[in-house]
Amino acid sequence: MSRAKTVAFGWIFAGTLAGLGGWLVVSPMPARAQTPGNNAVYNTSGIVTSSAAFIDASAVTQGSDICATLFSIISSTNYPGHAAVIDARGISNTTGSPNMLTCNSGSPWTQGNGQRTNSNTTTNPATILLPAGTIYISTSWILPNFAQVAGEGKAATVIKACSTGTAGCSANFAPPAWDNSWPGGPANGVNAMVELGSPFGTTGSCGQTCFCPGGLGSTDCNSVGVRDFTLDGAGQNINGIVNQVSQELTFVDDVALNNIEGIGLWIGNDANPDAVTSVGAIEAGNSGPYSNLVFNAGTGALSTTECVNLQAGTRGVHGMSCTANGTPAAAIYLDGSNNSIEDVQITGFQDGVLIGSQALSTLATNFRNNLLLNIGAISGVTNVVHICGPNPPNGSAACAETNNPAADLTIVGASNLGVISASITTIRDDETETALADASVAMYVLGEQTPNGSTTQYTRFTTSPRLPSWATGNVAITANSACTGNGSLYSRDVASTGTVLWACVNSVWTPIR
Amino acid sequence: MKIPTFGMGWVVVGMLMLLPFAVSPTQVSAQCTGSKGNNAVYAGCGLQGSTAFIDAGAFSSSGDICARIHAVLTSGYPASGAVIDARGIRPPGGGSTQLCSTNPWAGITTPSTVLLPSGTIQISVQWALPSGTRIVGEGSGAPGAGVTTVQAASGFANAAAMIKMGTATGATGVSVEDLALDGNGTAVSGISNSLARDLSYVRRLSLSNIAGTGLLISSGAQNSGPYSDINFSSTAASAVCASIQGASTSTRGIHGLTCTGNVSGTALPVAVLLDAPNNTIEDVRVSGFTDGIKLGQNLPTQGDVLSNISGGPNVTSIIHIANAHLVSDLSVVGVAKNGATNAINDQESLPSSSHLIADSSVAIYVLGEQVTAQTTVIGFSRFTTSKSANAPTWATGNAAIASGTACSQPGSLYSNRNGSINGGLGHGNTWYVCQGSPSTWNDVF
Numbered sequence: 001m002s003r004a005k006t007v008a009f010g011w012i013f014a015g016t017l018a019g020l021g022g023w024l025v026v027s028p029m030p031a032r033a034q035t036p037g038n039n040a041v042y043n044t045s046g047i048v049t050s051s052a053a054f055i056d057a058s059a060v061t062q063g064s065d066i067c068a069t070l071f072s073i074i075s076s077t078n079y080p081g082h083a084a085v086i087d088a089r090g091i092s093n094t095t096g097s098p099n100m101l102t103c104n105s106g107s108p109w110t111q112g113n114g115q116r117t118n119s120n121t122t123t124n125p126a127t128i129l130l131p132a133g134t135i136y137i138s139t140s141w142i143l144p145n146f147a148q149v150a151g152e153g154k155a156a157t158v159i160k161a162c163s164t165g166t167a168g169c170s171a172n173f174a175p176p177a178w179d180n181s182w183p184g185g186p187a188n189g190v191n192a193m194v195e196l197g198s199p200f201g202t203t204g205s206c207g208q209t210c211f212c213p214g215g216l217g218s219t220d221c222n223s224v225g226v227r228d229f230t231l232d233g234a235g236q237n238i239n240g241i242v243n244q245v246s247q248e249l250t251f252v253d254d255v256a257l258n259n260i261e262g263i264g265l266w267i268g269n270d271a272n273p274d275a276v277t278s279v280g281a282i283e284a285g286n287s288g289p290y291s292n293l294v295f296n297a298g299t300g301a302l303s304t305t306e307c308v309n310l311q312a313g314t315r316g317v318h319g320m321s322c323t324a325n326g327t328p329a330a331a332i333y334l335d336g337s338n339n340s341i342e343d344v345q346i347t348g349f350q351d352g353v354l355i356g357s358q359a360l361s362t363l364a365t366n367f368r369n370n371l372l373l374n375i376g377a378i379s380g381v382t383n384v385v386h387i388c389g390p391n392p393p394n395g396s397a398a399c400a401e402t403n404n405p406a407a408d409l410t411i412v413g414a415s416n417l418g419v420i421s422a423s424i425t426t427i428r429d430d431e432t433e434t435a436l437a438d439a440s441v442a443m444y445v446l447g448e449q450t451p452n453g454s455t456t457q458y459t460r461f462t463t464s465p466r467l468p469s470w471a472t473g474n475v476a477i478t479a480n481s482a483c484t485g486n487g488s489l490y491s492r493d494v495a496s497t498g499t500v501l502w503a504c505v506n507s508v509w510t511p512i513r
Numbered sequence: 514m515k516i517p518t519f520g521m522g523w524v525v526v527g528m529l530m531l532l533p534f535a536v537s538p539t540q541v542s543a544q545c546t547g548s549k550g551n552n553a554v555y556a557g558c559g560l561q562g563s564t565a566f567i568d569a570g571a572f573s574s575s576g577d578i579c580a581r582i583h584a585v586l587t588s589g590y591p592a593s594g595a596v597i598d599a600r601g602i603r604p605p606g607g608g609s610t611q612l613c614s615t616n617p618w619a620g621i622t623t624p625s626t627v628l629l630p631s632g633t634i635q636i637s638v639q640w641a642l643p644s645g646t647r648i649v650g651e652g653s654g655a656p657g658a659g660v661t662t663v664q665a666a667s668g669f670a671n672a673a674a675m676i677k678m679g680t681a682t683g684a685t686g687v688s689v690e691d692l693a694l695d696g697n698g699t700a701v702s703g704i705s706n707s708l709a710r711d712l713s714y715v716r717r718l719s720l721s722n723i724a725g726t727g728l729l730i731s732s733g734a735q736n737s738g739p740y741s742d743i744n745f746s747s748t749a750a751s752a753v754c755a756s757i758q759g760a761s762t763s764t765r766g767i768h769g770l771t772c773t774g775n776v777s778g779t780a781l782p783v784a785v786l787l788d789a790p791n792n793t794i795e796d797v798r799v800s801g802f803t804d805g806i807k808l809g810q811n812l813p814t815q816g817d818v819l820s821n822i823s824g825g826p827n828v829t830s831i832i833h834i835a836n837a838h839l840v841s842d843l844s845v846v847g848v849a850k851n852g853a854t855n856a857i858n859d860q861e862s863l864p865s866s867s868h869l870i871a872d873s874s875v876a877i878y879v880l881g882e883q884v885t886a887q888t889t890v891i892g893f894s895r896f897t898t899s900k901s902a903n904a905p906t907w908a909t910g911n912a913a914i915a916s917g918t919a920c921s922q923p924g925s926l927y928s929n930r931n932g933s934i935n936g937g938l939g940h941g942n943t944w945y946v947c948q949g950s951p952s953t954w955n956d957v958f
Binding site: 036154472492 | 556644736764765846867896903951
């Protein structure tokens with residue numbers, strides 16, 4: 001009996017050990033405490049354990065909506081101090097259409113739409129991967145310092161402004177009032193669906209709720225970026241992406257801006273100090289590039305609808321198409337210095353690129369050295385490039401602002417894509433009283449106003465034969481032949497006796513030497 | 514007593530052996546769910562499936578890699594699209610090459626982002642990418658040595674192109690990045706785009722062993738691009754590095770391109786054919802092609818911009834402006850021969866006897882438009898900084914030129930910053946023109 005008990009207990013013990021061993025071998029349970037949202041990976045012992053390489057937002061306790069869930073992660077006391085990648089691609093609507101998410105609670109960094117507090121705002125940086133589908137937002141997404149948001153592509157991920165009547169939306173999109181009152185912002189208010197940093201802080205100090213370090217407009221943000229999604233304004237007079245304060249390594253890439261009746265992309269120079277707090281100028285200088293963008297205003301575009309409003313010196317806008325219904329005054333407002341704008345196609349704006357039209361007092365003496373390269377208008381455009389100034393050509397009305405002289409502006413490749421029409425001007429220069437209706441212009445370089453000259457005397461070179469230019473050829477010109485472009489020169493590039501240089505004088509080629 | 518006791522022990526052993534399966538966290542709670550292809554992440558209930566991406570290797574084990582990707586796209590696939598991670602699909606027999614006998618996107622219209630594995634995927638048919646499709650490899654590597662390589666099988670069924678961007682007119686958001694295309698010496702092109710427009714692009718792509726055109730962009734692809742960071746290498750006599758064709762094919766340009774043809778033997782004809790208006794081509798290196806960038810061979814073109822274009826060995830002309838069709842309003846900024854014979858061959862605006870610009874480098878060569886006297890075309894508006902004898906330029910200095918001093922560019926101008934008027938036309942030392950045969954500097958003012 002005693003031996004039998006011993007044997008039995010021995011087998012029980014052995015079985016227990018075997019079972020425990022087997023459990024340890026095959027169990028996917030972590031070797032250490034698991035945190036919801038961690039990825040499951042094998043460790044060096046072949047045991048499944050948790051990895052904090054990223055946080056899967058679909059595996060944590062879900063909030064009232066995707067923004068509440070993301071805010072809960074980012075604002076958690078357990079959130080890594082130096083930011084994290086938050087993979088929200090697995091979040092879907094479990095009660096309605098799986099591809100329609102709402103964001104009524106606020107944004108991933110703010111909850112509610114009232115005054116910010118330390119409990120309803122976080123400025124922890126994060127890289128958020130958004131899911132495919134449509135995310136309806138009720139207020140602005142303001143990204144803090146170092147934050148980035150990426151979608152699954154503009155065809156897959158759509159961030160759409162809430163409209164009254166839309167399922168899941170309780171009202172039209174509305175920006176937070178505390179952010180919308182910033183005096184240096186766009187004329188229609190900040191009104192941004194997405195804002196790259198924010199200059200706003202509570203009076204004196206914003207503490208933890210500063211979106212940029214230092215707060216209250218004293219310091220810029222860096223490395224704020226968005227890419228690979230569509231912003232859909234749902235036909236409202238709101239703005240797409242606004243950058244007032246984010247500078248180095250801040251970017252926008254592969255983004256479509258649809259149905260936005262305000263401004264698609266606003267890049268600011270806060271020229272107007274905050275009258276309330278006496279904060280000096282901050283701006284979005286050195287930000288960019290802003291690349292591979294599409295703006296389509298939809299059918300309800302207003303005269304004030306804009307594709308881009310660029311007031312700072314940046315790394316440029318590279319690759320963009322701007323489409324509207326013909327009503328908006330201009331597609332791209334350029335009122336900053338040291339920018340390159342290239343590979344742009346424009347449809348349905350009265351002016352394609354409008355330069356120097358805004359009354360920005362502190363910019364007036366600093367507005368120069370911009371490069372426009374490969375700018376084309378497809379249809380519905382009156383002036384492909386329009387330079388404002390005090391001397392509009394042909395009795396045209398001057399811009400509202402004429403005191404921001406453009407200087408050292410280089411245009412390489414401007415075109416109306418072959419549509420030659422008296423009503424289409426490829427380059428209108430109100431500084432020099434010039435209107436070029438060429439189908440395309442290879443080069444138009446406006447230098448600087450000549451000293452002691454009249455207001456229309458500039459150093460300038462263009463290849464357009466309708467202005468003073470320089471042509472070469474191997475033909476000797478017959479006497480009294482007509483020419484265009486009074487003041488032009490013609491060089492005969494042949495080593496022979498006879499005239500080699502002619503000038504176009506009073507519309508006739510006149511030998512000089 | 515012994516037997517029952519012994520038996521109970523085995524029962525306990527057996528029960529304990531089953532314990533791990535009974536309490537496995539995958540089943541520990543009814544709240545945890547998952548579907549095939551889901552990633553496993555920790556949740557409050559234990560391990561849970563996440564739809565952040567769909568692992569194509571775990572989703573289906575039937576067929577080759579393309580069949581398995583197609584299976585994901587056609588079985589419960591989200592209507593708004595998803596990320597499909599196919600990086601875990603390895604060749605079934607080991608090694609690094611796996612076969613693909615079908616187009617993964619056949620019949621598909623929903624968007625997708627597909628991550629491709631490293632190694633070689635040998636395709637028998639064209640990949641036609643519908644609107645909203647993005648394919649991303651693990652790296653382009655170098656031509657012939659890609660990290661992720663898509664290779665044409667020897668019996669490739671479609672000679673048009675290995676990858677076609679767009680399946681219907683007006684497609685958008687189609688992109689290819691971080692992979693290599695290997696034509697395997699067949700008469701095939703690399704990527705063709707005649708359908709995809711806004712937000713359709715190519716990034717970090719290497720192209721090798723292609724006997725057709727590496728990158729073929731044609732009518733219908735307006736507003737597409739940019740096509741950036743592309744490395745092409747082929748010695749096939751019919752190979753073309755890139756081609757943009759079409760009267761309205763205005764794109765966001767080619768930015769960063771290396772074209773290597775037959776460097777030591779007979780050079781290939783043309784690296785880049787540009788027969789479309791309003792395109793930017795910049796940061797290009799060409800070697801082993803007779804012509805680097807040739808404009809106006811098939812269609813008239815205007816408003817193009819070429820920037821930072823350099824040659825290499827076995828290149829005759831880095832830029833060739835043909836006169837088969839009118840080329841106008843062309844801006845060239847920064848050309849360097851680097852071993853090429855000529856920087857620019859301008860058959861459009863320069864006479865046939867002197868159409869070559871052979872400077873080591875040229876800062877600016879801007880060809881404007883035809884200029885007339887009455888109705889006769891006498892030349893082109895043009896400005897260049899070249900010192901070539903074949904193209905007049907405008908020089909400036911701070912010294913007068915002695916009478917009878919020889920010059921090499923008839924028609925060129927010279928401005929003396931310190932000049933003065935000594936009696937009017939023909940008697941000054943401020944402005945000179947290169948004139949006569951032999952040519953000398955003659956004062957104008």
